[in-house]
Amino acid sequence: MSTVAPNLKYSAEHEWLAAGDPATVGITAVAAEALGDIVYVSLPEVGSTVTAGETCGEVESTKSVSDLYAPVTGEVVSINQTVLDDPALVNGDPYGAGWLFTVRVTEEGPLLSPEEYAAANGVTAP
Amino acid sequence: MSERTTALYEAHAALGAHFTDFGGWQMPLRYGSELAEHTAVRTAAGLFDLSHMGEVWVQGPDAAAALSHALVGVFEPLAVGRAKYSLIVAQDGGILDDLIVYRITPERFLVVPNAGNAELVFTELTTRAAGFTATVTDASAHTALIALQGPRAAEILTGLLPEAEHETLAALRYYAAHEFSIDDQPVLVARTGYTGEDGFELFIPDTAAPGLWDTLLAAGLTRGLIPCGLAARDSLRLEAGMPLYGNELTSALTPFDAGFDRVVNLDEGHDFVGRAALEAAHATGVRRVLVGLRGEGRRAARAGYPILVDGEAVGTVTSGQPSPTLGFPIAFAYIDPAYATPGTPVQADLRGKPEAFTVTATPFYRRTR
Numbered sequence: 001m002s003t004v005a006p007n008l009k010y011s012a013e014h015e016w017l018a019a020g021d022p023a024t025v026g027i028t029a030v031a032a033e034a035l036g037d038i039v040y041v042s043l044p045e046v047g048s049t050v051t052a053g054e055t056c057g058e059v060e061s062t063k064s065v066s067d068l069y070a071p072v073t074g075e076v077v078s079i080n081q082t083v084l085d086d087p088a089l090v091n092g093d094p095y096g097a098g099w100l101f102t103v104r105v106t107e108e109g110p111l112l113s114p115e116e117y118a119a120a121n122g123v124t125a126p
Numbered sequence: 127m128s129e130r131t132t133a134l135y136e137a138h139a140a141l142g143a144h145f146t147d148f149g150g151w152q153m154p155l156r157y158g159s160e161l162a163e164h165t166a167v168r169t170a171a172g173l174f175d176l177s178h179m180g181e182v183w184v185q186g187p188d189a190a191a192a193l194s195h196a197l198v199g200v201f202e203p204l205a206v207g208r209a210k211y212s213l214i215v216a217q218d219g220g221i222l223d224d225l226i227v228y229r230i231t232p233e234r235f236l237v238v239p240n241a242g243n244a245e246l247v248f249t250e251l252t253t254r255a256a257g258f259t260a261t262v263t264d265a266s267a268h269t270a271l272i273a274l275q276g277p278r279a280a281e282i283l284t285g286l287l288p289e290a291e292h293e294t295l296a297a298l299r300y301y302a303a304h305e306f307s308i309d310d311q312p313v314l315v316a317r318t319g320y321t322g323e324d325g326f327e328l329f330i331p332d333t334a335a336p337g338l339w340d341t342l343l344a345a346g347l348t349r350g351l352i353p354c355g356l357a358a359r360d361s362l363r364l365e366a367g368m369p370l371y372g373n374e375l376t377s378a379l380t381p382f383d384a385g386f387d388r389v390v391n392l393d394e395g396h397d398f399v400g401r402a403a404l405e406a407a408h409a410t411g412v413r414r415v416l417v418g419l420r421g422e423g424r425r426a427a428r429a430g431y432p433i434l435v436d437g438e439a440v441g442t443v444t445s446g447q448p449s450p451t452l453g454f455p456i457a458f459a460y461i462d463p464a465y466a467t468p469g470t471p472v473q474a475d476l477r478g479k480p481e482a483f484t485v486t487a488t489p490f491y492r493r494t495r
Contacts, residue, residue: 037159060425
């Protein structure tokens, strides 16, 4: 697993966004690694509107809890029920099976390229 | 970033450790998954570097009397080869540290304070021993401490000892210590720990630490032993209901606040630093008591979160996280004595959202013997 995946956009708060309609949102391997073993995830409700840069859930590990920030503004289309039941998926496959929710984007927040995100976090670019 | 590293720093780095600053030291937080490390200690064995902890020797004809004056316990009756948990308090009765005292010979005691308090404890012991025929020496900088913890710890350690000493190790009781030899290196082995499991803490000179670490890891390879970081140490001690200095114990609290009445010896004739303040505190009673909490949901209460009853703040969480062994959130909290009875329902304010918790007896986890 590379620490930063190509073909994704990134927020400074460690969310990734896979473009599409709807777009998919998750947290990065950098964040998952820093949090440690994730034991609880709360996600926005389907149909609710999330706002770029604002909190829309939380990710809790054995050692800490951190807010989940929406990287974009838009309506939540679906959430990953499997991750709610098995939060360890976020550690195991943050860019795949550990995705968090999909959203119909009306506006993007400030987002970084894989290279910019990697540089900001002192890790190797994909 | 703190500068101090232990003699095992290179070994940790080679094992891929994630480091954290703890008490002024760069220590392994975890090597891989902290949950896997926690589970290894509960089911097999884990190896911890605790070399950041202090080692202070108190020696001389009056060593026992000096410790009885410096700490809240009485040390003259402590048998050679046995250990005692104790506290050092300030003149005002506030807890300066919790520590373990080992009686190695009639006139030699080893005091083990927490890393962040080691210098203060050394300074205080030096001052408080001034009127006694006893010397206080800080050996922290050149002493390493490795903990081998878990149900298979005894089996792993036994395999490293000559057969003649197997019985001695088997007979070593909890809170007892004995000097063994491993790879021709003298090792002070104490049957103590901070995990709630059987296990040992091994004191050795710094220079011998990397060799012993590798020897232990190799001996435990086929028995499920893995290196464990401070994250697992914290979750293990919380499940075992053991306090952590800085969380459950602080200089703003007396031993009575923390429920350590039995550690304080207020017998007539036990003149120790802080006695007057502790006598007064004992007579007054406490405003808050330390209790265990069990979460009814999945979200954990963390240190600093308020405890509520009917919307009113009645206490504060000091440590909390999801219990890996039990599968529900657990926490320590200081709470109004009116709500301290096990079974009492309370709420924890989890970042603005109240969540149901129940006051519960500690330890949360007790091993089956």
